[in-house]
Amino acid sequence: MKLVFAGTPEVAVPALDALIASGRHEVAAVVTRPDAPAGRGRRLVASPVAERAEEAGIEVLKPVRPRDPEFLERLKAIGPDCCPVVAYGALLPKVALDVPAQGWVNLHFSLLPAWRGAAPVQHSIMAGDEITGASTFLIEEGLDSGPVYGTVTEEIRATDTSGDLLTRLAFAGAGLLAATMDGIEDGTLKAVPQPGEGITLAPKITVEDAHVDWATPALRVDRVVRGCTPAPGAWSTFRAERLKLIQVTPVPERTDLAPGQLAVGKNSVHVGTGSYAVELLWVQPQGKKPMRAADWARGVRIAEGERLGS
Secondary structure: OEEEEEEOOHHHHHHHHHHHHHOOOEEEEEEOOOOEEEOOOOEEEOOHHHHHHHHOOOEEEOOOOOOOHHHHHHHHHHOOOEEEEEOOOOOOOHHHHOOOOOOEEEEEOOOOOOOEOOOHHHHHHHOOOOEEEEEEEEOOOOOOOOOEEEEEEEEOOOOOOHHHHHHHHHHHHHHHHHHHHHHHHHOOOOOEOOOOOOOOEOOOOOOOOOEOOOOOOHHHHHHHHHHOOOOOOEEEEEOOEEEEEEEEEEEOOOOOOOOOEEEEOOOOEEEOOOOOEEEEEEEEEOOOOOEEHHHHHHHHOOOOOOEOOO
């Protein structure tokens, strides 16, 4: 089939690579978000998908909005049979959805209908799910509600951050998306409507969502930190300044600390929660680089009874 691939961040690159390497399909063009400012100089930088497409000699389209007439005219001129999508980052209007005969097929990082929305991986970790996965589905005008072509499953490990899990799903999902394109082409794969039960939503994680509440149980604190790493980053406050929490681990045997209360050992920093303590392993003070929590504690000289949070 002739394909136009839509995607933007690094997590979409494995899927693009899989389609290029498949040998069965022609990736005629790539659609991605416009160049965005990055770095200290705020210079415009192309998306990872755009960079990979340019390396491969594939035409790159960067519409400000996918309903722009110039983009729609070019899409129709290319005449794709199908448009696979991975984390493109913009809402596709019906006029664009109607262009390819086989529609737009999205790779979504959850087992639909669970975790429809922008942040399925983060929400699955924060909810304490043990299993997640990826799904390919036909895009409709609803939010991730279209019929599903296929799924792969992935175990959520006890120490997984959203970054760890998303990396594994990106590669597992790349194979799923390529296989979905194969099945659509030869007519062996049909999309199945999603069930009406089991629907959960995964809106974008806000900075406030990443604010750790020390009155919640230790397992909840651990899940928030892992689910918000690397972005937007879990945080608390210490002496009225924000402290980013990069890695913690539950310490079930320690139950003597009040929520937020700090206890510093020779090489450890414990914090009380609503159940038992967690150990801070890595933190990032405001305006500084990430560091081991024990080094941070020695530097700030924590007094007895000091706490994290208000």
